Amino acid sequence: MMEQIPAREFHAADGVEDWRSLYHLVSAHFRTASLAEGVAFVEEIGRITGEAEAQYLAVDLRAAGVTVSLGRRDVALARRVSSAAKELHLRADPTAVQVVNVTLDVLVGGNVLPFWKALLGYGQIGDDYLFDSLRRGPGFGLQQMDSERPQRNRIHLDVAVPHDQAEARVAAALAAGGRLVSDSYAPKWWVLADAEGNEACIATWLGRE
Template sequence: MTSRIIAIAVDCRDAEALARFWCQALGYPSTRRWTDAYGREYVEAGAPGATSLVFQPVDDRKSGKNRLHLDIAPSSGSRDEEVQRLLALGARRLGDDPKVPWVVLADPDGNEFCVLPERGADDGTAP
């Protein structure tokens, strides 16, 4: 027996706003919401065949570097065009090292992620 990833949970201050950003960034068409036994409302962003992102509200602000981050790539167009699109949606640029093929951004809640050049579905090269 093995396990599979069904969602990636993201701590955030405003689950609704962050879900909206990531739905626009990834083209996810839907969100669903639920409330836990403590009254916290979670927002899940998803698309058929894609791993969901679950935004869970927390009181504390992000501090330090993420231990886990997303690497994303445009489905069409260039990496730089995608970076510009994400910046217009509310992301912030954190790093742009010309020696590596990715650009480091932060989402509106400060969570780091990387934008890589477009890849084919079977491209097994690592960043």
């Protein structure tokens, strides 16, 4: 099995300029002028992807674009996908990739995770994370609390964005009426809140490796 390389090492490689790390994934979005153009690109991805590589490849096809995600930071496959896009005259748009997770603050994770797993019909990774095996919905994670916080919301969104898009996304959220709760861990993550105090985080891979 291929060993996962650090995000910093992936981004230092040549030929992966289209790609952005989002937690453990790397993703690229390629704009298309039609569904037929996207289908042609997906067919080419299928042709150049080996059987072993396909197990951690996800492709989302829409009329306006194709998003390709790799569950492992595979420089060689990323290069081949980008090369196929270039041959088809498709342009990458790094602003269009992100990962959204729903995060629940808990006191005893083991008491609540089975409920959410059954409710969502998700699979489980480790002791604190659930995922949609069909990759249609957001991930669902648990975050340990030290004590109860009855005056604070316990469910929030974590939005992972490309490292070079994070500050613009934070600025857009603030301009839209949000406020900065904390940037103590930036650029790993920023904590923001809406006008009523409901919190969310903008996160990047920076500071995680």
